[in-house]
Amino acid sequence: MAQATSTQQKDLFEFSAEEEPPGHSATEVEEPPSLRLLRNRQRFFSNVPDENWNDWKWQFRNRITSVEELSKLTPLSIRDQVNMTLVTEKFPISITPFYFCLINPDDPSDPIRKQALPAYEEIALSGILSEDPLEEERDSVMPGLVHRYPDRVLLVVTDICPMFCRHCTRKREWRRGRWVRPAEEIDRMMDYIRSDRRIRDVIISGGDPLTLSTRHLESIIQKIRGIEHVEIIRIGSRVPVVLPQRIDDELCGMLSKYSPIWLNTHFNHANELTDEAKAACEKMLRHGIPVNNQSVLLAGVNDSVERQLKLCQGLLKAKIRPYYLFQADEVEGTEHLRTTVEKGMRIIEGMRGHTSGLAIPTYVIDLPGGGGKVPLQTSYLISRAEGQLVFRNYLGKIYRYHNPKPPASAAGRNARPRVNDLQMALELVAV
Ligand code: SF4
Numbered sequence: 366m367a368q369a370t371s372t373q374q375k376d377l378f379e380f381s382a383e384e385e386p387p388g389h390s391a392t393e394v395e396e397p398p399s400l401r402l403l404r405n406r407q408r409f410f411s412n413v414p415d416e417n418w419n420d421w422k423w424q425f426r427n428r429i430t431s432v433e434e435l436s437k438l439t440p441l442s443i444r445d446q447v448n449m450t451l452v453t454e455k456f457p458i459s460i461t462p463f464y465f466c467l468i469n470p471d472d473p474s475d476p477i478r479k480q481a482l483p484a485y486e487e488i489a490l491s492g493i494l495s496e497d498p499l500e501e502e503r504d505s506v507m508p509g510l511v512h513r514y515p516d517r518v519l520l521v522v523t524d525i526c527p528m529f530c531r532h533c534t535r536k537r538e539w540r541r542g543r544w545v546r547p548a549e550e551i552d553r554m555m556d557y558i559r560s561d562r563r564i565r566d567v568i569i570s571g572g573d574p575l576t577l578s579t580r581h582l583e584s585i586i587q588k589i590r591g592i593e594h595v596e597i598i599r600i601g602s603r604v605p606v607v608l609p610q611r612i613d614d615e616l617c618g619m620l621s622k623y624s625p626i627w628l629n630t631h632f633n634h635a636n637e638l639t640d641e642a643k644a645a646c647e648k649m650l651r652h653g654i655p656v657n658n659q660s661v662l663l664a665g666v667n668d669s670v671e672r673q674l675k676l677c678q679g680l681l682k683a684k685i686r687p688y689y690l691f692q693a694d695e696v697e698g699t700e701h702l703r704t705t706v707e708k709g710m711r712i713i714e715g716m717r718g719h720t721s722g723l724a725i726p727t728y729v730i731d732l733p734g735g736g737g738k739v740p741l742q743t744s745y746l747i748s749r750a751e752g753q754l755v756f757r758n759y760l761g762k763i764y765r766y767h768n769p770k771p772p773a774s775a776a777g778r779n780a781r782p783r784v785n786d787l788q789m790a791l792e793l794v795a796v
Contacts, residue, residue, distance in 0.1 A: 430445075456529070598625070605645040662692055664703060
């Protein structure tokens with residue numbers, strides 16, 4: 366592999382002068398999300414009794430799925446309506462009433478709005494990127510079963526989601542109609558997992574698997590648990606954020622029978638940390654299901670140090686671990702929401718040292734072409750010579766560290782090809 370020149374390295378870590386420095390957005394005084402939710406509910410859904418509002422099936426049945434419905438709830442110019450209608454012919458719309466009420470109707474740049482409402486750029490910039498940049502379909506050993514890493518597999522059990530997130534990596538699935546994986550295909554997946562004893566980790570994904578009925582989901586989990594070498598099950602779901610009513614006692618009670626199960630959810634902005642969403646995650650935790658968060662770095666949504674700090678510190682307060690911050694994938698119809706890798710690295714650097722390490726997610730890029738996830742982080746190692754390492758800390762101060770010499774025998778035994786300084790720095794940072 367070609368080594369990066371010093372100019373390339375400099376380019377990699379320096380922030381373009383034209384871009385807004387990620388830590389310098391104006392201090393935002395936001396209305397608490399649960400207060401906004403209450404006000405918007407009174408304004409747009411005042412005729413809906415609590416009994417319905419708190420019923421996940423009512424929320425699901427009453428999703429906003431057309432521009433016509435949307436225009437009754439939020440002022441849209443004729444031009445907006447025409448553009449949105451064109452967008453939804455390719456990339457449909459689906460928003461739960463609950464999530465819709467998190468939007469600030471007076472702010473066209475609202476971060477919740479950007480994730481939920483169609484934008485003309487989705488089709489205007491269409492064709493630049495790819496439908497399936499991660500080549501999940503190439504790595505599928507059969508329909509819906511992705512086996513990319515040796516010890517884990519991903520099961521796509523449905524393409525149904527309560528909300529269609531405009532930045533979704535699997536946007537290509539939205540056009541294929543609403544489907545749930547039939548029992549015969551699930552059984553074939555189980556045969557595959559059973560036949561490969563390396564598989565110890567099964568991720569149930571979609572769409573959103575928590576849109577399945579509890580009984581249906583249990584039938585899948587029960588089959589996975591029946592395979593001796595599977596150690597853990599993970600569920601990927603945005604339901605706690607967009608449809609928290611779904612996290613009921615019946616679901617949690619069922620999941621708790623098949624421990625260890627981990628939940629990976631998807632909060633992108635502190636305004637999504639409603640009392641309802643936090644209570645849903647708390648319920649999962651009380652049933653022994655650890656909750657991690659995987660967010661995506663999105664332009665105008667969470668691409669500043671201030672917004673990331675607020676999100677990650679809010680997650681920790683809710684006992685949710687900020688696990689990954691994803692660089693947005695190269696997915697067709699999402700170009701307007703992508704940010705540069707340099708900006709992401711500067712954001713993580715702006716957080717490091719200024720808050721607990723627990724609040725700092727691992728910033729990763731899922732490499733196009735099925736290359737898998739790799740972490741992205743600025744190096745704090747400045748130089749290395751004759752057993753002495755020189756570091757800068759988060760404030761830019763310089764510190765030296767005397768690196769012990771490895772025992773001669775160990776050095777011989779562990780002889781490895783020489784790595785260049787950049788690789789070495791990245792290895793140290795990973796430690
Ligand atoms: S919930 Fe997940 S799978 Fe569904 S649209 Fe959003 S990002 Fe995509």
